Amino acid sequence: xxxxxxxxxxxxxGDTSVLRGIDLSIHEGEFxxxxxxxxCGKSTLLRIIAGLETHxxxxxxxxxxxxxxxxxxxxxxxxxxxxYALYPHMTVAQNxxxxxxxxxxxxxxxxxxxxxxxxxxxxxxVDIQSAVERAAAQVRIAELLDRKPAQLSGGQRQRVAxxxxxxxxxxxxxxxxxxxxxxxxxRASTRTEIVQLQKRLGTTAIYVTHDQTEAMTMADRIAIxxxxxxxxxxxxREIYDRPKDVHAALFVGTPKMxxxxxxxxxxxVRLAKTGMVLAHTADAIDGPIRVGIRPEHVVLKTExxxxxxxxxxxxxxxxxxEALIHFGIGGGAPDISGVARLDPDALDKLAPGQTVSAxxxxxxxxxxxxxxxxxxxxxxxxxxxxxTALSDKETAxxxxxxxxxxxx
Amino acid sequence: MNARSPSSLASExxxxxxxxAGVLKAPPHLASTFIGWSFVLPFLVALxxxxxxxxxxxxxxxxxxxQLGRDTISFVGLENYRALLxxxxxxISAANTIIYALxxxxxxxxxxxxxxxxIESSPMGRAFFRSACFLPVVSTTVAMAIVWxxxxxxxxxxxxxxxxxxxxxxxRFLSDAALVLPTLAFxxxxxxxxxxxxxxxxxxxxxxxxxxxxAAVDGADRPWxxxxxxxxxxLGPTMVFVVIIMxxxxxxxFETVATLTGGGPRRASEVMLYTIYxxxxxxxxxxxxxxxxxxxxxxLLLLTLVNFRLxxxxxxxK
Numbered sequence: 148x149x150x151x152x153x154x155x156x157x158x159x160x161g162d163t164s165v166l167r168g169i170d171l172s173i174h175e176g177e178f179x180x181x182x183x184x185x186x187c188g189k190s191t192l193l194r195i196i197a198g199l200e201t202h203x204x205x206x207x208x209x210x211x212x213x214x215x216x217x218x219x220x221x222x223x224x225x226x227x228x229x230x231y232a233l234y235p236h237m238t239v240a241q242n243x244x245x246x247x248x249x250x251x252x253x254x255x256x257x258x259x260x261x262x263x264x265x266x267x268x269x270x271x272x273v274d275i276q277s278a279v280e281r282a283a284a285q286v287r288i289a290e291l292l293d294r295k296p297a298q299l300s301g302g303q304r305q306r307v308a309x310x311x312x313x314x315x316x317x318x319x320x321x322x323x324x325x326x327x328x329x330x331x332x333x334r335a336s337t338r339t340e341i342v343q344l345q346k347r348l349g350t351t352a353i354y355v356t357h358d359q360t361e362a363m364t365m366a367d368r369i370a371i372x373x374x375x376x377x378x379x380x381x382x383x384r385e386i387y388d389r390p391k392d393v394h395a396a397l398f399v400g401t402p403k404m405x406x407x408x409x410x411x412x413x414x415x416v417r418l419a420k421t422g423m424v425l426a427h428t429a430d431a432i433d434g435p436i437r438v439g440i441r442p443e444h445v446v447l448k449t450e451x452x453x454x455x456x457x458x459x460x461x462x463x464x465x466x467x468x469e470a471l472i473h474f475g476i477g478g479g480a481p482d483i484s485g486v487a488r489l490d491p492d493a494l495d496k497l498a499p500g501q502t503v504s505a506x507x508x509x510x511x512x513x514x515x516x517x518x519x520x521x522x523x524x525x526x527x528x529x530x531x532x533x534x535t536a537l538s539d540k541e542t543a544x545x546x547x548x549x550x551x552x553x554x555x
Numbered sequence: 556m557n558a559r560s561p562s563s564l565a566s567e568x569x570x571x572x573x574x575x576a577g578v579l580k581a582p583p584h585l586a587s588t589f590i591g592w593s594f595v596l597p598f599l600v601a602l603x604x605x606x607x608x609x610x611x612x613x614x615x616x617x618x619x620x621x622q623l624g625r626d627t628i629s630f631v632g633l634e635n636y637r638a639l640l641x642x643x644x645x646x647i648s649a650a651n652t653i654i655y656a657l658x659x660x661x662x663x664x665x666x667x668x669x670x671x672x673x674i675e676s677s678p679m680g681r682a683f684f685r686s687a688c689f690l691p692v693v694s695t696t697v698a699m700a701i702v703w704x705x706x707x708x709x710x711x712x713x714x715x716x717x718x719x720x721x722x723x724x725x726x727r728f729l730s731d732a733a734l735v736l737p738t739l740a741f742x743x744x745x746x747x748x749x750x751x752x753x754x755x756x757x758x759x760x761x762x763x764x765x766x767x768x769x770a771a772v773d774g775a776d777r778p779w780x781x782x783x784x785x786x787x788x789x790l791g792p793t794m795v796f797v798v799i800i801m802x803x804x805x806x807x808x809f810e811t812v813a814t815l816t817g818g819g820p821r822r823a824s825e826v827m828l829y830t831i832y833x834x835x836x837x838x839x840x841x842x843x844x845x846x847x848x849x850x851x852x853x854x855l856l857l858l859t860l861v862n863f864r865l866x867x868x869x870x871x872x873k
Contacts (some may be wrong), residue, residue, distance in 0.1 A: 151562065194768075197768075197772060198771075199768050199771060199772070218771070218776055219768075219772045219776065220772065220773070220774040220776055222770065224772065225772065226768070226769070226772045228765045228768065228769060229765070230763060230765050232763065232765040232768065232769035233769075234769075234770075234784070234788070235788075235789070236788035236789065236791065244770075245773050245774075245775070245784070246773040246774060249773055249774030249780070250774050251773050311773075334751070453741045490712075523639050
């Protein structure tokens, strides 16, 4: 259990700069997910924290002390690797025992037959044996101790890897996409199990993944990494509701946030293509911007209100609990496209190919400047079209039954 | 060969009808059987011509008194085998071969493994060192043997010059009965190490880097610990193969003996293949040579099987 602090960490492989000034602080006992697309440097960051890779500059602190340059075994961390990295020639019990054997016995004590000669070694071996049994019981693999990894299923191997990590009660767990080799059902149940285990042990954990569902469901906080930088750190809610930059906004949420070109002219925020007025602001910043809106904040209606955009449905997806309508704006060959999330019942009220009106829910707008950073505007950050259109029909977000056609 | 599945597939079709031209075609299952056999036949012909038939012939000849160039041949039963048990040369030869193999096999394996790990862990020049070590393997043994003969020459050879330079006595490497087998073994190790090195390099490359990472996190990060925790166990399957290949290769030693020593001095470098060659093609005792061959082959077969069994038990395959 430790408080981890990463300070201005840089790393490059040859000419490729992989990590550029990472600053990150992980509280004691926290479960932090590092979420990012492949190649963003998240695994390298994990390897640097583990001591498996050296960094060029910056510091890694663990519980106050600097870890830079220390060998992995001196850091008291445990890693669960993507491929599990179990020793294939050893039984499960031997796999679990190895970290303890290497740590608690000397080279001489590790020699064969020492258990018969020295009572100290004998006692240590008994202790290790009972630790192995305890760890195996914690992840429910007690009956597999005599098997070799090749005789185990993917899920069982994963448990062995977890047990090997927790057996010596490390200060920090590092998990590198540990669920990516499991099938969907197993992944969902293992997710909960890992979180419960981590909370029970109270050990700080860093979990690297490219899967936003894993990050959002498991972690206390998420660090979004893009191109070797931390784009945003926060709870799943914070990141989803107030993405700090356009990459974080696009990376979190399925389907992706809709992104349109917009501009601000004298305090009026408009869609660049149609000139539709989206919001008013008191801030005097003019120029092109990007406008983001999550699919559930797009409202489709059959009636046309003033200010609403006429859109044509191009494709629909029924997903059971929700439905997605892909739409295009701008006549025959739509050059702006977007997605709306609807109640599945609303699908019936909408004929395929029909032209409908789209407006945006209040508070659903995300504005980003040209460099991709979030713009926080003072004043009414509201879609006037949406306010007028919604005022009489729906006011609260959780009002599911909507008269005509509506989002969630 | 199992031709059943294609033929059963084919027989599901309706029975063959005469084609429009009225020509009867072979039933489909016959056709697929024929295709199956036509794939296997070339191999079967070659196997019987070059392996099975000669082996059978050697076994048959070993029960006769046939001499090369003689027209008469008569069955002598186990006479050749009885002679073999009492003869002096085959016994010396067998002992020499075993001693030679016991020197060559372990040292070739250890040296090759050492070279492979050294080369793979070196930051640069891997391709160069790999090729350099592999050169002795691709060169003709007889040609290399002649080079070694010059290098080890009692008076002209640079090896002896070097010994003299350090104040050591010059050695007659190839004509000293105590030195000749170790010298031949040394040449073989020099030649084999490149071969075992290449096999070990392939084995090393198949070991996942994550295992070394796991070992480092678990506390096994010193070179020796890494070797015993990860490298050596995971090279197991390669090791079985390399040891067996090296045993068979060293039992088969012939070229260096024939080129450099002719089995001498005083039979100190007499080895099995050379004895067989002499009995058969210099003394023309083909029947007797065949009997030695049969015993030799049976021994090698047994050795390989025992080896496989013993090593297989302690090796893990993925």
